[in-house]
Amino acid sequence: NFEGTFNTGAYASWGPTVANRVPVHASGPYFIENYRAKSYAVHTNTPSSGAFRGFGVPQSAIAQETAFDLLADKVGIDRLEFRIRNALQNGLPTATGQIFEKGVGIKECLEAIQPHWARANAEARAFNAKANGSVIRKGVGLGSCWYGCGNTSLPNPSTIRFGIKADGTIVLHQGAMDIGQGSNTVITQIAADGLRVPVHSIKLIDGDTDLTPDCGKTSASRQTFVTGKAAQLAGEALRRQILRKANVSEAASLEFSDGLIKAYEGDTSVEIELTRLEPNAFGYVFMAEETYDPPVKALDEKGQGMPYAVYGYGAQLMELSVDTKLGTIKLDRITTAHDVGKAINPMLVEGQIEGGVAQGIGLALMEDYLPGRTENLHDYLIPTFGDMPEFVNLIIEVEDAEGPYGAKGLGEHVLIPTAPAILNALRDATGVIVAALPATPDKVMAALMAHNEE
Missing domain, CATH: 3.30.365.10 (Aldehyde oxidase/xanthine dehydrogenase, molybdopterin binding domain)
Structure with a gap:
């Protein structure tokens, strides 16, 4: 039996959100058959409280x-x-x-x-x-x-845009805010794995709401999981587009160079001349945009x-x-x-x-x-x-x-x-x-x- 009272101060701020997360977690990572938990966010005459790492x-x-x-x-x-x-x-x-x-x-x-x-x-x-x-x-x-x-039990999607320009430049648009935890690095690594290219071959555009899709807030330990999953899906989707264009199977390997993609499968190789393809509205000859939203249900x-x-x-x-x-x-x-x-x-x-x-x-x-x-x-x-x-x-x-x-x-x-x-x-x-x-x-x-x- 757990009961928690949280001082949210004179204004609610994140107090209700903090109090809402606690009963789900107060059992700890254990199997407890008989369990009851309640939590309260209480107004007081102190300064308002915000969210902090761990949310209660x-x-x-x-x-x-x-x-x-x-x-x-x-x-x-x-x-x-x-x-x-x-x-x-x-x-x-x-x-x-x-x-x-x-x-x-x-x-x-x-x-x-x-x-x-x-x-x-x-x-x-x-x-x-x-x-x-x-x-x-x-x-x-x-x-x-x-x-x-x-x-907690709410939608929180992330969207990633991943494209290839006519000159062969690979560009990743990711809007997850890197506050020092390394999301720029990790999300780029995941996208690179999805496309199966070296991570250093990707140009990153980040933190610009005019140029990047919405990746949600950097909180709730969600960026590696949610935005990372969107990056994986985008990388894999972009790779599938290229493989279809080259008419090769998933087993093929890709090589990117200036204005050219080469696909190798067994003894066969196929070249895609990127300069001959029509760029889309974003300036990409190949582009994938994928969204991931974790499957959750309300309590x-x-x-x-x-x-x-x-x-x-x-x-x-x-x-x-x-x-x-x-x-x-x-x-x-x-x-x-x-x-x-x-x-x-x-x-x-x-x-x-x-x-x-x-x-x-x-x-x-x-x-x-x-x-x-x-x-x-x-x-x-x-x-x-x-x-x-x-x-x-x-x-x-x-x-x-x-x-x-x-x-x-x-x-x-x-x-x-x-x-x-x-x-x-x-x-x-x-x-x-x-x-x-x-x-x-x-x-x-x-x-x-x-x-x-x-």
Whole structure:
């Protein structure tokens, strides 16, 4: 039973949207037969709240993942094993009654962490056993996540235009806004795979509403999945047009040069002179424009339906040290395992993971907005490079049925498990729970003092 109250401030802004996403996710990536969740966006006299990475799911995951640790301890089952036993799998219904026959990767994420979990626990136990009066205690904690890619039960299409000019230039029009996550790179890679050409041979036109079709907003972890799928469809459609013109089969290979396309099939080759073809209104002799909109269904009055066509999954293991005299927490190492379906660009996957973890650290340990008191980044602390732990990133690929070449979104997922993993590691090290975030040194000390008095 979950109930969440979200302070949306004096104006609604994105508050209702955030509150609407939370009940779908508050079960975590687990099979829970008996489940009820409610959430509220409440108006107050504080500044209005906007959407943030994760849309309320990081907050619900803190409640759910810390509860799972307590439950595992209560029944005497290893905390990781408890999660593996209860993990959602293909063929099992989610909390909304949706059943996926393919692509549910949370169990694979948890199992990938097992050897790291065993090592980390052994090292922490050995250190604490030999503390000999030291004020430092080491702890190990877990957090898991799932996150629906795209808008909740709403249409959110993307359209891609892909064309070839008479001089042989290959041009991709994609309107997905790249805010640093690398969508320009990933979507171009997917389009190149669809057409089966080197990615560097494509000229990209992006971020211009006069020149690019609508690819929707860059939010809800949707661009790799939704716009990427449109790019795949456009690339494949453009290739089919060329193959038909050359009268060759799908098995043929294509070679692009100045004003010429050569198609090779077996011992046969066919040339298409592009300068002899009539350009269309966009100036292309070959062009494909494809749209993809994820198949979703509205939730009924009991919250049953198909809110998302694709979910991404992940698990994180945090190792930390706590100074029991100062209440400070040092993050030593984090092991991440995120199921991305297909890693289109592994370097960008790792960049997203590490950036998301940084924001999760801020949520867990330092970011605190106090209306009327917090005025700038001198008062509102955010993590820096010096606050980061050592990273061990495990990229898990459980192919999805809908995503482009099996890929899933990742952007928001990576923030969700970090704070729960930190809080669970804090309890593992000291026995205390800090329920009101961030877990600043004064709150940790207050919890330690109360725990010692019990």
